[in-house]
Amino acid sequence: MLSWFRLAVYFFIVNMKETEKVSQKKGNSSETVIHIKGLKKSFGANDVLKNINLDVKRGENVVILGKSGTGKSVTIQCIVGALVPDGGEVEVFGEEVAALKEKQLKELRMKIGFLFQSGALYDSMTVRENLEFPLTRVLKLKDQSDINNRVEEVLENVGLSDAIDKMPSDLSGGMRKRVGLARTLIVNPEIMLYDEPTTGLDPITSREISELILQMQKKYKTTSIIITHDMECADITADRVVIMNDGEYIAEGSVAELKNSKDGLVRSFFKSTL
Amino acid sequence: MAEQAIPGWKKWLEGSGDQVIFLKGFFRNVFRGGFEWSEFVRQCYEIGYKSFMLVGTTAFIMGLVLALQLRPTLVNFGAVSMLPKSLAVSIVREIGPIITAMICAGKIGSGIGAELGSMKVTEQIGAMEVSGANPIQYLVVTRILATTLMVPVLTLLGDVLGLLGGFLAINITSSVSAMLYFNKCLASIDFTDFLPAFIKTIFFGFVIGFVGCYKGYNSNRGTESVGLAANSAVVTASLWIFVIDAIVVQISSLLFYR
Numbered sequence: 001m002l003s004w005f006r007l008a009v010y011f012f013i014v015n016m017k018e019t020e021k022v023s024q025k026k027g028n029s030s031e032t033v034i035h036i037k038g039l040k041k042s043f044g045a046n047d048v049l050k051n052i053n054l055d056v057k058r059g060e061n062v063v064i065l066g067k068s069g070t071g072k073s074v075t076i077q078c079i080v081g082a083l084v085p086d087g088g089e090v091e092v093f094g095e096e097v098a099a100l101k102e103k104q105l106k107e108l109r110m111k112i113g114f115l116f117q118s119g120a121l122y123d124s125m126t127v128r129e130n131l132e133f134p135l136t137r138v139l140k141l142k143d144q145s146d147i148n149n150r151v152e153e154v155l156e157n158v159g160l161s162d163a164i165d166k167m168p169s170d171l172s173g174g175m176r177k178r179v180g181l182a183r184t185l186i187v188n189p190e191i192m193l194y195d196e197p198t199t200g201l202d203p204i205t206s207r208e209i210s211e212l213i214l215q216m217q218k219k220y221k222t223t224s225i226i227i228t229h230d231m232e233c234a235d236i237t238a239d240r241v242v243i244m245n246d247g248e249y250i251a252e253g254s255v256a257e258l259k260n261s262k263d264g265l266v267r268s269f270f271k272s273t274l
Numbered sequence: 275m276a277e278q279a280i281p282g283w284k285k286w287l288e289g290s291g292d293q294v295i296f297l298k299g300f301f302r303n304v305f306r307g308g309f310e311w312s313e314f315v316r317q318c319y320e321i322g323y324k325s326f327m328l329v330g331t332t333a334f335i336m337g338l339v340l341a342l343q344l345r346p347t348l349v350n351f352g353a354v355s356m357l358p359k360s361l362a363v364s365i366v367r368e369i370g371p372i373i374t375a376m377i378c379a380g381k382i383g384s385g386i387g388a389e390l391g392s393m394k395v396t397e398q399i400g401a402m403e404v405s406g407a408n409p410i411q412y413l414v415v416t417r418i419l420a421t422t423l424m425v426p427v428l429t430l431l432g433d434v435l436g437l438l439g440g441f442l443a444i445n446i447t448s449s450v451s452a453m454l455y456f457n458k459c460l461a462s463i464d465f466t467d468f469l470p471a472f473i474k475t476i477f478f479g480f481v482i483g484f485v486g487c488y489k490g491y492n493s494n495r496g497t498e499s500v501g502l503a504a505n506s507a508v509v510t511a512s513l514w515i516f517v518i519d520a521i522v523v524q525i526s527s528l529l530f531y532r
């Protein structure tokens with residue numbers, strides 16, 4: 001009896017140490033997880049990205065602002081290897097994305113959550129099946145009750161518990177966006193790339209989503225890049241803001257710094273909404 | 275002129291290269307673990323069951339019309355008793371497979387092209403890829419294998435219904451018992467009629483699935499490309515079906531009907 005107890009205590013302590021190690025590893029905030037240098041990308045004659053430089057540290061929320069069509073979405077697609085850059089470096093966790101083999105790329109992608117601008121829900125599946133898809137196909141979970149728990153939990157987080165058996169075509173635009181968000185969050189990725197998470201949502205839901213992004217960062221030490229046109233979202237979530245224009249980064253700093261920038265173009269991003 | 279011709283050729287060559295890569299991707303993923311059984315069964319149901327009525331009706335009418343058309347000619351030669359045999363051979367060897375394949379190219383091929391095309395345009399395929407899942411395995415392998423299995427099955431059904439149509443036509447003009455008719459039909463078909471025809475339907479099925487998936491999977495951004503994918507899936511698959519038909523007829527006549 002006593003020896004059992006001792007064993008239990010022993011495992012408890014070992015476990016504690018393990019979790020400590022993990023959280024230390026995750027919490028190492030000076031480490032650069034995304035490193036982009038001199039990134040170039042063109043489509044035919046359309047030079048979209050000319051010279052992008054960006055370093056994102058672990059646990060940091062970086063907001064990217066920029067006019068429509070300046071290549072914000074293209075930039076984050078280069079990070080997950082969905083687009084291959086024409087030049088420059090894109091390194092995630094110290095590895096050059098373009099040079100990865102299929103298997104390594106898959107492993108990397110499992111650590112990155114990507115919220116598409118359009119939500120990109122799988123039309124032919126219900127909300128539940130949409131959320132189960134990454135669990136069964138990527139994490140290869142088998143235990144159905146574990147899967148159900150996760151699905152229900154994440155849906156509650158985005159406030160959509162009662163939509164679980166609906167088809168995507170029966171959801172409103174904002175609901176679809178939230179399901180898309182739930183589908184990316186469900187695997188607890190280390191890096192989150194949000195492409196306009198609040199666009200097209202009402203102010204209240206927008207704020208909730210922004211708070212959720214912040215929570216994710218606090219709770220799981222998630223590193224995030226957030227593309228947005230929504231100043232309130234930037235205000236809530238950003239540790240740092242970069243502004244992009246015409247394929248280059250033109251300014252960087254906190255929201256307060258950029259609001260008082262000498263550059264009129266930079267200030268104009270903040271003027272219209274606040 | 276010449277300047278325009280070169281990019282056209284280049285594009286065509288590039289396209290063929292892409293298709294070969296796509297084909298390689300398909301085979302690599304077929305034999306990789308984690309086959310999507312439930313999706314495969316669903317696709318078989320979608321493809322097989324939903325095309326069954328169309329294929330059946332068309333084959334039935336073709337058999338009926340064929341019998342009505344053949345009859346006067348055979349009467350002229352005093353060979354009306356040959357009618358079941360000529361019907362059976364022409365339906366099993368050629369008409370059944372080609373009619374079924376053309377209908378499937380139109381219905382299934384365009385459906386797959388449009389479905390995958392719209393999944394591409396709405397970034398669903400991108401989302402699968404980026405999440406670390408394997409869209410080729412989930413979407414492409416299941417669909418290609420489903421058509422490869424279901425087109426032959428549908429062809430068998432088409433053959434039977436075509437012969438039934440022929441029976442109806444014969445029964446209009448003279449009364450023959452069903453027993454006698456089908457016995458005569460079966461007696462006139464042998465292995466060398468059936469086997470090449472059956473094998474080619476497997477290729478038809480594969481081509482329909484492959485072309486549909488390729489066109490859909492590689493469609494461009496923009497909604498109009500969904501229609502384009504569906505359209506070119508049908509055209510290309512139909513063309514391939516005739517090419518395969520011609521090749522199979524050459525090979526089987528070398529082997530069997532010298």
Ligand SMILES: Nc1ncnc2c1ncn2[C@@H]1O[C@H](COP(=O)(O)OP(=O)(O)OP(=O)(O)O)[C@@H](O)[C@H]1O
Pocket residue numbers: 043046048066067068069070071072073074075117495
């Ligand atoms: N896959 C692609 N093929 C061809 N052109 C592309 C592709 N992806 C993006 N582009 C082009 O790149 C440019 C930048 O697109 P991107 O989607 O990155 O803009 P954005 O900054 O995200 O704008 P928005 O705020 O409107 O989303 C556009 O001109 C677009 O047409």
Ligand SMILES: [Mg+2]
Pocket residue numbers: 072073074117195
């Ligand atoms: Mg964008």
